[in-house]
Amino acid sequence: MKVLIKVALALALATPALAQQEAGFFPFDYRLVELENGFKAYLIEAGAPNQIAYVSMVRTGSRDEWEPGRSGFAHFFEHMMFRGTEKYPNYDAVTAEIGAARNAFTGNDQTVYYLVASNDYLEQIMDLESDRFMNLDYSEPDFRTEAGAVLGEYQQSATTPFGFLFERLRETAYDRHTYRHTTIGYEADVRAMPEGYDYSLSFYRRYYRPENIVLVLAGDFDVDAVEELVRQYYSAWEPGYVPPQIPEEPTQQAPRRNTVEYAGRTLPVLTVNYKGPAWSASDRLAVATEVLGQVAFGPNSDVYKKLVIEERRVQFLSGNFGLARDPALLSIMSMVIDPADVGSVEQEIQATVERFTEELVDEKLFADTKSNMKYGFLMGLETAQNVAFSMIQYVINTGGIEAVDEYYRTLDSVTREDVREAARRHLVGSGKTVVTMVQAEGE
Amino acid sequence: MMKKLALIPACLLILGACEMAPEGTIALREPESPFIAFNIWVQVGSQDDPAGREGIAALTANLLSDGSTTADSYDAILEKLYPMASGYGYNVDKEMTAFTGRIHRDNLDAYYELFRNHLLAPAFKEEDFERVKSQTMNFLERTRRYGRDEELSKELLFSMAYAGTPYEHPEEGYVESVRSITLDDVKDFYSQYYVRNNIVVGIGGGYPAGFIARVREDFNTLPEGVVPVVAPPEPRMPEGIEVLIVEKPTDATPISIGFPITLLRGDSDFYGMMAMNSWFGEHRNSFSNLYQVIRETRGMNYGDYSYIEAYPLGYTTQVPRVNCSRRHQLFEIWIRPISMTAPGNLHDRTLFATRAALRELRDIVDNGMTEETLATTQQFLRNYTINWGSTISRRLAYAVDDAFYGIGGDGFLGSIRPGLEALSLAGVNEAIGTHLQYDNMYIVLITRDAEAMKAKLLNGVATPITYAGEKSAEHMAEDELIAGFPIPVTEDKITIIGINDVFERGQ
Numbered sequence: 008m009k010v011l012i013k014v015a016l017a018l019a020l021a022t023p024a025l026a027q028q029e030a031g032f033f034p035f036d037y038r039l040v041e042l043e044n045g046f047k048a049y050l051i052e053a054g055a056p057n058q059i060a061y062v063s064m065v066r067t068g069s070r071d072e073w074e075p076g077r078s079g080f081a082h083f084f085e086h087m088m089f090r091g092t093e094k095y096p097n098y099d100a101v102t103a104e105i106g107a108a109r110n111a112f113t114g115n116d117q118t119v120y121y122l123v124a125s126n127d128y129l130e131q132i133m134d135l136e137s138d139r140f141m142n143l144d145y146s147e148p149d150f151r152t153e154a155g156a157v158l159g160e161y162q163q164s165a166t167t168p169f170g171f172l173f174e175r176l177r178e179t180a181y182d183r184h185t186y187r188h189t190t191i192g193y194e195a196d197v198r199a200m201p202e203g204y205d206y207s208l209s210f211y212r213r214y215y216r217p218e219n220i221v222l223v224l225a226g227d228f229d230v231d232a233v234e235e236l237v238r239q240y241y242s243a244w245e246p247g248y249v250p251p252q253i254p255e256e257p258t259q260q261a262p263r264r265n266t267v268e269y270a271g272r273t274l275p276v277l278t279v280n281y282k283g284p285a286w287s288a289s290d291r292l293a294v295a296t297e298v299l300g301q302v303a304f305g306p307n308s309d310v311y312k313k314l315v316i317e318e319r320r321v322q323f324l325s326g327n328f329g330l331a332r333d334p335a336l337l338s339i340m341s342m343v344i345d346p347a348d349v350g351s352v353e354q355e356i357q358a359t360v361e362r363f364t365e366e367l368v369d370e371k372l373f374a375d376t377k378s379n380m381k382y383g384f385l386m387g388l389e390t391a392q393n394v395a396f397s398m399i400q401y402v403i404n405t406g407g408i409e410a411v412d413e414y415y416r417t418l419d420s421v422t423r424e425d426v427r428e429a430a431r432r433h434l435v436g437s438g439k440t441v442v443t444m445v446q447a448e449g450e
Numbered sequence: 451m452m453k454k455l456a457l458i459p460a461c462l463l464i465l466g467a468c469e470m471a472p473e474g475t476i477a478l479r480e481p482e483s484p485f486i487a488f489n490i491w492v493q494v495g496s497q498d499d500p501a502g503r504e505g506i507a508a509l510t511a512n513l514l515s516d517g518s519t520t521a522d523s524y525d526a527i528l529e530k531l532y533p534m535a536s537g538y539g540y541n542v543d544k545e546m547t548a549f550t551g552r553i554h555r556d557n558l559d560a561y562y563e564l565f566r567n568h569l570l571a572p573a574f575k576e577e578d579f580e581r582v583k584s585q586t587m588n589f590l591e592r593t594r595r596y597g598r599d600e601e602l603s604k605e606l607l608f609s610m611a612y613a614g615t616p617y618e619h620p621e622e623g624y625v626e627s628v629r630s631i632t633l634d635d636v637k638d639f640y641s642q643y644y645v646r647n648n649i650v651v652g653i654g655g656g657y658p659a660g661f662i663a664r665v666r667e668d669f670n671t672l673p674e675g676v677v678p679v680v681a682p683p684e685p686r687m688p689e690g691i692e693v694l695i696v697e698k699p700t701d702a703t704p705i706s707i708g709f710p711i712t713l714l715r716g717d718s719d720f721y722g723m724m725a726m727n728s729w730f731g732e733h734r735n736s737f738s739n740l741y742q743v744i745r746e747t748r749g750m751n752y753g754d755y756s757y758i759e760a761y762p763l764g765y766t767t768q769v770p771r772v773n774c775s776r777r778h779q780l781f782e783i784w785i786r787p788i789s790m791t792a793p794g795n796l797h798d799r800t801l802f803a804t805r806a807a808l809r810e811l812r813d814i815v816d817n818g819m820t821e822e823t824l825a826t827t828q829q830f831l832r833n834y835t836i837n838w839g840s841t842i843s844r845r846l847a848y849a850v851d852d853a854f855y856g857i858g859g860d861g862f863l864g865s866i867r868p869g870l871e872a873l874s875l876a877g878v879n880e881a882i883g884t885h886l887q888y889d890n891m892y893i894v895l896i897t898r899d900a901e902a903m904k905a906k907l908l909n910g911v912a913t914p915i916t917y918a919g920e921k922s923a924e925h926m927a928e929d930e931l932i933a934g935f936p937i938p939v940t941e942d943k944i945t946i947i948g949i950n951d952v953f954e955r956g957q
Contacts, residue, residue, distance in 0.1 A: 058836070089736065099736040099746070103826065106833025108768065110734075123840075125833050151919030155749030158789040162702035163752070167597055201918035270699065271596040272950070274588060307532040312525045319581045322588055344584065375533040382535035386554055389485060390840045 032381070032415035035394065037408070038230050040237045044246045045218035048237045049408050051225040053394045059126045059226035060391040063136060064402045065118040066221070067214040069190040070332065071251040074206075076199060079157070079192015082113040083200055084210055086153050088120065090145040092138050101135055113190055116332040117403040123392050126227050130236055136222075137240040140215055147204045154200035161197045168273040172444045179265040180280055180336055180440040184256035216248035217241065221402045226391035256282070256334065263440040268447035274322060275343045276444040279356050281434050283337040286330035286400070288410035293330060294417045295425035296337065296433060300328020301376045302368045302426065303359055304339050310359045314341065320348055332404050336440075337433060349443060363430040367423040377418060384415075472666045474646075476849050478654035479662075480842060486558055487843040488538070488551040488565060489652035489773070490669075491850045494643040495545040496623075497616035497680045504956060505623015506631050509586060510639050511540040511547050517578035519567040524578055527564055538565055541773050542621050543762075546854065548773040552843050555656050566668050572640070579633045590625045595949050598765060599896045600704035600786055602696075602952065606894045607706040608760070609953075610694055611780050615683035619956060626955040645675030650853060654846035682777040685710040688890045691939040693907060697900040698949035702751075702787030703800045706894040707807060708780040711885045713758060715775075715862060716855045721869035722881035723758050729827040730814055731756025731783065734768050737830055739814075740783070743806055747925070748915070750788055750803050757782040758885075769838050772847035775854035781886060783807050790897065797903050798913035798933075800895065805913070805935035812888045818879030828870050839863045893937075900946045907939050 037051040068081050088111065091098045102109050107124035122132055164170035174189050181187035191197070222241075224233065259282060287293035302308060304326025314321045322342040329335075339356055343349045387397050401410040471477035476489070492511075499506050515538060518524045531537050538551035549569060553561040594602060605620050612618045622628070651669055653662045688709055713723055731740045733755050740754035755764070758781055760774050785807055788800045819827075839845045845863070852861040859865065897903055906913065914933040921929075 099742075103737045103830045106830050106836075108834060108837040110768065123837055125836070128833075148919035148921070152747070152749035152917065154918060155789075155792065156745055156752055158792055159702045159751040159787045162700075162789055162791070163598070163600065163704075163787045166599075166700055166702075168592075269596075272592040273596065274592065305532075306528050312528075316525050316581065317577075319577065319584065322585055342588075344588075375529075378533035379535045382533070382554055382557075386485070386535055386552070389842070392840070 031412040033411040048222040053225040055391045060395040062121040062223045062395040068116045078188040078196045092142045151201040175267045176442045183254040213249040217244040218248040223395045225395040259438045279339045280336045280440045286404040288414035295429040300326040360434045476652040483656035486655040486657045490549040491650040492547040496621040504619040504627040508542040515540045518573040520571040543774045603704040603706040603894045617683045646672040655842040693893045693944045695900040696896040703897040704787045705785035708782035719881035722878040752786040801913040809935045
């Protein structure tokens with residue numbers, strides 16, 4: 008195809024973040040191509056002459072592993088997607104010839120496949136990618152071989168302190184929802200993967216469907232020509248997405264507490280967790296919850312200054328209040344220097360929780376946090392790949408990128424009262440789960 | 451929908467848009483960029499750590515980066531950086547220290563004041579030192595030993611290969627050496643090495659005209675100093691196979707293999723060896739032959755790669771590390787953890803993978819590349835390497851590395867394509883013959899039941915593996931050759947240490 012090479016003009020990013028609100032926060036032109044089969048492609052004109060980032064976002068991750076014994080399967084299946092098709096039996100060889108930087112990753116809510124390459128190969132890449140999403144073809148022996156690659160990957164992470172901790176934290180905090188297991192899965196399920204060939208075909212048929220996958224193409228290309236290509240290569244894809252039967256997590260009725268022993272050397276790691284709301288671009292309290300994590304436990308919070316900088320009682324403190332497609336954990340984590348001090352650090356965290364349910368956040372900190380979130384987004388838009396990756400959470404949570412502007416409009420409207428209300432609603436004692444990892448005796 | 455802009459033209463900028471830079475600066479001005487990147491190169495590294503104070507270069511940089519200045523307390527610095535969603539970081543390698551930062555141009559003035567002060571006006575507060583040292587000690591005593599075994603195995607390989615040289619110790623130092631470092635030691639180290647004639651100011655992106663001169667003037671307020679010169683390391687080539695086994699209760703064993711080479715970026719053989727290495731073991735890419743043999747065909751682990759330049763923290767990145775320039779390098783093979791609990795005898799899979807890698811190495815040394823593999827690699831790298839300079843921070847860091855290696859013209863990034871296109875098969879294979887061999891090798895394994903591993907290495911028995919599915923007769927015939935591939939090692943060349951002794955002290 009003929010590709011238009013543009014002269015890049017960086018104008019919008021030069022203006023302050025707040026000034027961009029009039030025209031919308033997302034600073035690039037884009038076009039949505041939506042096909043009858045439900046497939047959506049967002050074509051983002053992000054310059055970077057001759058470069059493209061071709062990112063296929065599957066709205067399926069370890070959250071969708073609802074069937075017993077199948078934890079870790081979404082991640083494993085990501086591996087199988089590189090095993091070729093009848094038309095392109097050697098995916099690796101084709102991408103090597105293109106010289107594409109390509110890979111994939113899997114999380115709770117998503118599996119993301121990407122290629123970054125010269126736009127000279129755009130049509131070839133679209134042919135290759137649409138083909139593997141529609142016509143993946145692998146033998147059972149190949150499937151069994153690939154299953155072996157996952158075990159070492161599991162064991163590398165499962166024996167680290169945090170790999171060990173996260174597995175147990177989720178088991179403690181969840182009863183039914185699939186967030187109960189980590190993305191890499193349980194070891195027993197990983198070991199059983201070679202026997203799952205037929206299941207893998209079912210997995211592919213149910214989830215790798217046009218209604219469940221969004222293409223985000225960022226970089227330098229002729230939008231009209233690419234729209235035609237999208238229609239040409241993706242229209243034949245038959246819909247047929249079957250939603251997973253994810254059990255709903257019942258409301259937690261009482262606080263939970265668990266201490267786990269790591270069979271190696273570690274300082275104690277204290278985690279205090281609450282159940283958050285689902286991600287939303289329009290719900291002020293959902294966005295306020297993300298703000299709450301920053302103002303209460305971020306690097307500019309009072310408790311961080313006290314515990315990390317002034318009193319130096321902990322190695323680190325973090326508040327991860329990033330939301331997910333379903334209600335996920337709002338997690339406060341700290342590594343405590345003196346094992347005898349864990350209880351008093353927990354009290355400091357609890358006092359902070361209580362303060363934010365009672366008081367309004369400091370006005371300057373609140374404004375600085377909004378600025379931090381906006382500049383954090385803008386600072387992440389340097390390359391075509393960065394631009395496409397910045398869209399992941401919006402696509403996975405909503406199915407499109409329109410939510411970017413909506414999210415930042417909502418953020419603008421969030422008040423200090425909303426932050427307090429988010430704390431009152433979500434940081435409740437009956438929903439609290441405290442998991443502490445300590446070093447096993449004898450280590 | 452009406453929107454605005456396009457990104458900075460990355461690949462044009464790789465070719466260089468350097469303006470006339472004042473002395474002691476590296477300027478990569480890209481006026482249309484909304485970002486400004488800093489890379490302050492201090493010509494000091496862990497090789498400059500005094501004996502008994504190993505880790506002081508890293509601790510000094512850490513304290514500067516995460517400490518107060520005479521203008522602001524550390525918490526005030528965090529408070530000022532926070533609304534800009536920015537920060538600054540550092541990287542200490544064997545020979546160089548780089549302080550890096552990136553800011554949206556809306557916030558340049560406020561940011562630069564903080565960035566400048568953290569290097570030029572450190573407060574050296576005892577409480578900051580205590581915090582930073584405590585975090586380092588936790589890393590040395592626990593995280594390094596119980597975090598990523600594969601990263602630890604690489605560190606140990608380098609330590610083995612550079613024993614007795616200034617490259618021997620890890621940048622972060624040993625448990626005992628860091629424990630002994632005082633705040634006064636750090637102040638002295640700063641005074642000795644952070645002098646104006648030892649610092650190069652690198653700035654890239656959309657900074658205003660005249661900005662770099664202003665920054666250089668600021669750094670010129672530092673005193674001049676006499677900086678000790680460290681000779682390049684002259685590591686010992688291993689005599690045959692020398693093995694280090696770390697005893698650790700783990701379920702998967704990482705393997706690091708390597709030996710010293712006399713090849714540096716900028717050498718005439720470099721592009722030929724770059725092509726060889728890409729075909730043999732391109733970092734985290736299925737293009738790698740090792741990957742194809744060990745992972746793709748046999749499903750033994752997550753990946754298998756090789757290196758002709760140091761590549762620390764490779765698990766965190768898919769593009770090469772920057773600002774790790776060195777005057778000496780190893781050839782290195784990284785085999786990602788092999789499960790010890792998969793079906794089969796203990797250690798057989800680990801040794802099978804080791805043997806497979808050594809066998810592939812022998813093959814490339816004996817037979818070299820072919821016209822076909824060279825052409826495929828040239829085609830692959832032609833486009834793949836464009837990604838290496840995708841951001842202004844990376845392009846600037848490469849420019850700093852060019853200064854280290856004395857690479858002029860279009861710089862390393864700009865020279866890759868012509869360098870690859872000029873290759874001949876004969877030239878590549880001659881370079882392979884010059885730089886690679888398979889008789890002398892350091893090997894590091896982190897595994898449980900180290901004695902059993904030692905015994906299995908010494909008795910030389912075949913170590914076959916089994917599969918969950920059927921394999922062809924041809925495949926199984928090759929497996930038999932791999933399973934019995936010799937690893938000639940003698941007892942005096944095998945060392946076992948416990949995990950909690952790793953990097954406890956210098957030898």
